[in-house]
Amino acid sequence: MAGRFIEVENLGKVYETAAPGTPPALQSVSLAIEQGEFVAVMGPSGSGKSTFMNIIGLLDTPTSGAYRLNGRDVAGLTTDELAHVRNRVFGFVFQGFNLLKRITAGENVALPMIYSGVSGGERRRRADELLARVGLAPYGGAMPNRLSGGQQQRVAIARALANQPQLILADEPTGNLDTQTSAEIMDLFTQLNRETGVTILLVTHENDIAQYANRLIRFKDGHVVHDGAVVHEEALP
Numbered sequence: 001m002a003g004r005f006i007e008v009e010n011l012g013k014v015y016e017t018a019a020p021g022t023p024p025a026l027q028s029v030s031l032a033i034e035q036g037e038f039v040a041v042m043g044p045s046g047s048g049k050s051t052f053m054n055i056i057g058l059l060d061t062p063t064s065g066a067y068r069l070n071g072r073d074v075a076g077l078t079t080d081e082l083a084h085v086r087n088r089v090f091g092f093v094f095q096g097f098n099l100l101k102r103i104t105a106g107e108n109v110a111l112p113m114i115y116s117g118v119s120g121g122e123r124r125r126r127a128d129e130l131l132a133r134v135g136l137a138p139y140g141g142a143m144p145n146r147l148s149g150g151q152q153q154r155v156a157i158a159r160a161l162a163n164q165p166q167l168i169l170a171d172e173p174t175g176n177l178d179t180q181t182s183a184e185i186m187d188l189f190t191q192l193n194r195e196t197g198v199t200i201l202l203v204t205h206e207n208d209i210a211q212y213a214n215r216l217i218r219f220k221d222g223h224v225v226h227d228g229a230v231v232h233e234e235a236l237p
Contacts, residue, residue: 091160
């Protein structure tokens with residue numbers, strides 16, 4: 001591992017709109033994630049896993065505690081710095097793909113690079129390269145609605161890689177896919193993690209999907225109730 005990447009200390013989150021008596025979304029969460037880890041995050045609905053993911057991705061802010069990214073407390077970042085980190089440090093992959101339907105697959109992949117000031121020619125070259133990496137070299141000119149769900153998710157992964165992020169945040173990335181396609185997408189994540197060293201933080205409800213990770217963090221009622229190695233199915237008696 002190259003070094004400590006993410007650190008959260010006594011992280012807490014309370015939503016003012018929550019019903020009376022509802023426990024905090026997060027309570028005293030402390031953990032660290034090293035560069036290059038592949039981490040699965042699990043827990044029932046309302047456990048805090050999505051809140052945790054949103055805070056790590058700078059899409060939400062904690063009520064209490066500290067979050068340090070590469071040693072820097074994110075609470076001290078300006079609005080422009082937060083936007084820069086979201087665009088350059090993180091790559092996001094969602095259950096619903098979130099592709100723009102009126103532009104091609106290649107243009108979807110190139111989109112994050114526009115906000116990074118990458119020239120048009122370089123955007124097209126890099127988008128073609130990334131589509132080839134995820135097995136979609138012939139489909140750069142295809143519209144998203146002409147692609148299967150698995151192909152659309154591959155486009156979304158290529159888009160997440162557009163600015164060479166340090167961390168991919170994947171929220172239920174196989175939730176809309178069949179079993180075989182889910183396995184193909186998870187094999188792709190595993191390959192990217194091994195070959196590029198990109199850190200992956202993946203939220204899932206499915207035990208078989210968590211099997212692909214090297215570490216499992218499980219939430220319940222806003223607390224971390226498990227943080228350790230994944231017990232792979234082949235190792236079970």
